[in-house]
Amino acid sequence: MTDAIDALLEALELKDERRTGWVLRGIESPESVAAHTWGTATLCLLYADRAEGDVDRDRAVSMALVHDLGEARTGDIATRADDDTQRVSGEEKVALERAAVTDLFAPFESGNGDRDRDRDLESLWEEYEARETPTAQFVKDMDLLDNCLQALKYERGDRYDETEPNDAFSQYENLDEFFATAAPRVRTAIGETLFAEIKARYEQEIGRECQL
Template sequence: MTTEGFNLRWHYKLPMDLHSLLDEALKLKRLKRSGWVQRGLLDPESVAAHSWGVAWLAVILCPPQLDRLKVLEMAIIHDLAEVRVGDITPRDGVSSERKQKLEREAIDELLSGLADAPAVLSLWEEFELGESAEARFTRVLDKLDMGLQALHYQVAEEGDVQGILDSALKSVSGSGFEYLLEGEEE
């Protein structure tokens, strides 16, 4: 496969800024999900692994009336700010207002050199606020992936994850996906 004919530099205002953004985003592969770390799991999943899980769920579960590409984009970017602020959980004692402010500042800074920053920021904000059917669906997938990971850890007896599983079940209630977390066939 060749990239001949593609001008990839239009995406970023300065070439070095693109390298910095890509390098920083790659750190999500090493950033462990705090909820699992706080529960003492030996091999907690990374934020990037979680985002991949949400994207995979989007591919296989997105209903035809929703814009799958938009759902996928939201799945991929929804936790990007965590590369700067960390994976803040309720156990951290940070108010939701403070968390939102920190994440907004981080995402603004991360994407500041991106030519398409307004579109990416708009998607991120739409997800955060749950403003569209796609955003609400992606938010359900976010919690569904968390619950599926909790089930994985529970079956492997890697730690006490019942609280996270209960939270995920509550969050996906009414979505039609509850059975995936309850171990029952639909």
């Protein structure tokens, strides 16, 4: 069983774990998973009050903070627009991350027999994965939007060479794939509104309509 300090040290690996999608695209100094976690949590903090339905802002921020925790052990397995290019299946990815999250949270159980409290951290991750509650659906949208915002930031900062051959992104120009993977998965009204605004800014940067 991992003890608390060991669990914390392992969790801190997220500060150094680079986001695989950006690495594959050849982004200069790509963000870490921890940076993406912060971005998602910040979007939850700022937009939860504008979301439709019963979205709990505090729970949304907490959920955002733990949603990629398992990647401290599994690494960041990128989501691709083409299923044939997925390195690991979605089911296998969830199973690997569930095992990691369960282990990493175990040292922080209260030990006082309060199972509701002991399972709350793990239940945040499970709720996020299930996407059945308004809060979980909202958090997932903010996760997708953080990725789109980061794509816009990298495009504005000229952080990659679009002329370099790149087999990993041969079907998409520029950073279009990051919008293509997000578009069919956005489920909330606030998510759709923000996605449209970010995509429009991105299209202004690249000077054409984004390929989806």
